[in-house]
Amino acid sequence: MVWSATPEVHGGVLILALTGELDLAVVDELTGALEEAFERGTHGLVVDMIGVSFCDSSCLHALLRIARRTQAAERGFGLVAVSPAIVRPVTVLNLTQALPISASVNEAVAHVRRR
Template structure:
């Protein structure tokens, strides 16, 4: 599996752009990358999943753990996604409150900054 993670900061919010396929083979490394991104989060963390073509339940759970940790630390958290591969499972599993989805980085950053 080929995947990548690219961190950057946008308006004081840590952005982590993920690409490729996210599955059980990469979940441990994904968890580490999410932890590092959250540790650098100023106002919060936005995970950009626009370039992700597949995300299995183990990686969805890693995102959920990170969202819960962000919330417990008083930080905002959000996802950027438009693909049914991401949007459908989050919606079907009724996780939209814990994993709020925006269609653009600007929208997600604005949501995270609002708290």
């Protein structure tokens, strides 16, 4: 399984760009990447999932945990996604408040900065 996580900081907001397929085989590595991103994003965290083709429930749960941790630290959190493979489970499970979805990185960063 090939996947990647590439961090980049924009004015204190860390953008973590994910690519590939996210499933149980990579959840521990994903969790580590999310934790590291949380530590580096002083104003908030945006997880860019435009390059993700699949995300199973274990990885969705990892995203939910880091979103809650980020929000508990009074920092903003957002997801960037347009693929039904990501948007549909978040919407169907009514997780859009905890995992707010934007269509672009700029939109997500603006959301995070408003928090």
